[in-house]
Amino acid sequence: MKPSIPKGTRDFSPKEMQRRNYIFSSIKTVFERYGYNCIETPSFENLSTLTGKYGDEGDRLIFKILNSGNYLDEANKQGLSTNDTPQKFTQAISEKALRYDLTVPFARYVVMNRNTITFPFKRYQIQPVWRADRPQKSRYREFYQCDADVIGSNSLINEAELIKIYDDVFGSLNLKNIEIKLNNRKVLVGIAEVIGQPDKLIDITTAIDKLDKIGLDNVCNELTEKGITPNAIEALKPLLNFKHTSNANTIEFLKQLLNTSETGKEGIKELETVLNYFNKDESILFTLNHVDIVIDIALARGLNYYTGCIIEVKHKTESMGSLGGGGRYDNLTGIFGLPNISGVGISFGADRIYDIMEQLNLFNDTNLITTEVLFTNLGTKEEAYALPLLQALREAKVNAEIYPDTSKLKKQLDYANAKGIPRVIIIGENEIEQGKVTYKDMITGEQESLLFSDILSNYKIDAF
């Protein structure tokens, strides 16, 4: 039997884990710097919690878990057969499903804990999610989302801080050329209004969201197919042909386009408020050092629950899906019976950030040493001599290990090299006689005979 793993999933080697943890810990540090607290939710939810929240396509991509025991009893009880639809059959044999994102479980959490949570509630969550998507480059069936959301606050300072969080994280990862695309659902509503098709909002935004990918003609075809009138499409042309040159210009353009829509004007004002947190006339409130904000009128994102600000993170030059995104949603907890609580949040796609950092050769693995010292093991007597020294080093908070088996020195040095251990303490008969150890630098190859106590004091000074 030749073992394998399911498609779209991955094992992570020690080296990959170190790099991944470096990304997670950079994100986590910044989330906590901004006052977000960590929660976790179960890997599986009741199926009913998840279905109907992600559209039909999403429902299909949710991984369902088979009920335990004689699960077919229920199918028989309901008189189902294998000729029924999978949808119907699934309801009888599956009542749990793997988390599809972190937002719906968070909404469920907030509703269940509404009486003990202090609002505004700023939470972050770093956990895997699962989607039965077709695997492809940088798209996995198991991947991590790193979400920060604040719920119970209407202030647009939250949007500004979340953008600043992107700035800090990408700065700390040294990942440059990052663009934060910004739009507002109310602007999209305004557009649908001014072209006289307020009821076609979803169709219009879905189509213009694809402008980058499929081009103007195809967008117009799609709009026609969806029943948008020729007049409305004509009225949309200035927008579809609009080229962004600066945020100020885009805002100006929108002000002219949407001057008959109250909702549209509100959206523009929200965009301006967020921008002003970074660029106020007289004083600068927050500074962005590593990312650029770009208003993108075409930005809609697939999900329908955003009601205000919409955010998406892209790399400017590398071809890669979005590295993150988010927005404001006024009605999210409403689906679980708690209406009128506004939330806003962002997500980091850690797996794609990993892939792009690897692509750009941005990992500095010399910072990721795990074991600092290896003790050789050349015999029972030598091992006995080494163990109290090993223990002393560990007590001084130095990561250290002894080669567990007695074997040739070369094999043990090869082990140190393969594992990236920078120092080896060699103990043989001579060393024991002299009461010293041989301390070998694996990078330069140099070695010297030293008192162990001197090595230990040096590590203690380093630690301080």
Add this chain to the structure above:
Amino acid sequence: MKPSIPKGTRDFSPKEMQRRNYIFSSIKTVFERYGYNCIETPSFENLSTLTGKYGDEGDRLIFKILNSGNYLDEANKQGLSTNDTPQKFTQAISEKALRYDLTVPFARYVVMNRNTITFPFKRYQIQPVWRADRPQKSRYREFYQCDADVIGSNSLINEAELIKIYDDVFGSLNLKNIEIKLNNRKVLVGIAEVIGQPDKLIDITTAIDKLDKIGLDNVCNELTEKGITPNAIEALKPLLNFKHTSNANTIEFLKQLLNTSETGKEGIKELETVLNYFNKDESILFTLNHVDIVIDIALARGLNYYTGCIIEVKHKTESMGSLGGGGRYDNLTGIFGLPNISGVGISFGADRIYDIMEQLNLFNDTNLITTEVLFTNLGTKEEAYALPLLQALREAKVNAEIYPDTSKLKKQLDYANAKGIPRVIIIGENEIEQGKVTYKDMITGEQESLLFSDILSNYKIDAF
């Protein structure tokens, strides 16, 4: 719709997550201190990787994932109906399952990566596992295992270091009264041999493993039911009646009992070798500061794959399942086609450790502060005054936040209290006029008027 979560699963609040992360990070720190490197494997494996590895009961408790798409097609193709057994039906509609433990996926990982791994391979893995067990106190359907294993080394120094890892972790968690029970499969083989029933090893060990729980009479009944002869049961009596007083005594008892079994004697020698790492005649090699090792002849543990040392961790006084366990297995990767590689490992049950620490009131939550400073938000002008100060504090690596909405001071101070934020910086009209801020200590209630630059320098000194 009133939301809920599946039974046996849990949400973790910010406070619970801080406590959990404290446990995980204590374990992780010690694993790395001993030269173990982190890997991760996917949450789901091919069903065929998992089935048949945990016994029939285990197979039933594995959570299976429903195939995507028209999964009933395959059932129809195979001519199955809802009257077939769930086992047979499952094979047609499910090809993936959730991880049941970390050991089998690790064995699968080692076999798949045999050509790039440097042996001995010391890996740790901290990930959730899922079991469709009946939920009860401290038994969950989703829980974390924290495993450290070394594979490709026969030396018993590994067993000693793994026991020392338990010592270090429970020491760093300040969890006292921990007992490490130790036994050896070869001792159990020896027992089956000397009572003349070498082919009944599993039945005998399964029965005596229950001695603590069900008592002598019931163990004897079970042995009789399993077809153990009355003579053999009689020969087993000295062992069943044996009371441990010291490891030396128990070793002595075993030496007499097993003096006709070569395998038994080998097991005793292995036990002695492990003990001697902590208690050698002339010099002490490793010291145990926080746990006691106790030889327990009845210890077998459910799993059948241990071939040498068997370890289990119990609290001496609190009623709670085992807090961890492990042992040596010579054949684990054999099931995936890579025979003759010996491994030994241990596991921490982080969820039970959490429960017992809570029971014993061992969490010191004052060490778990997340946000250190809250800026109040008393108006647009005040907010604008605060933001550059907030950013400066964050750049000095201080976790800080601003109350996002303009509201009454009392509400904002209540928020700080509820979130456990120890300091609040209050900015009102007076403060702006004077170019100062009011710095309030939420624990003592004291407040003073200070230059922000002085506060900032103090935080910078603290950070150093």
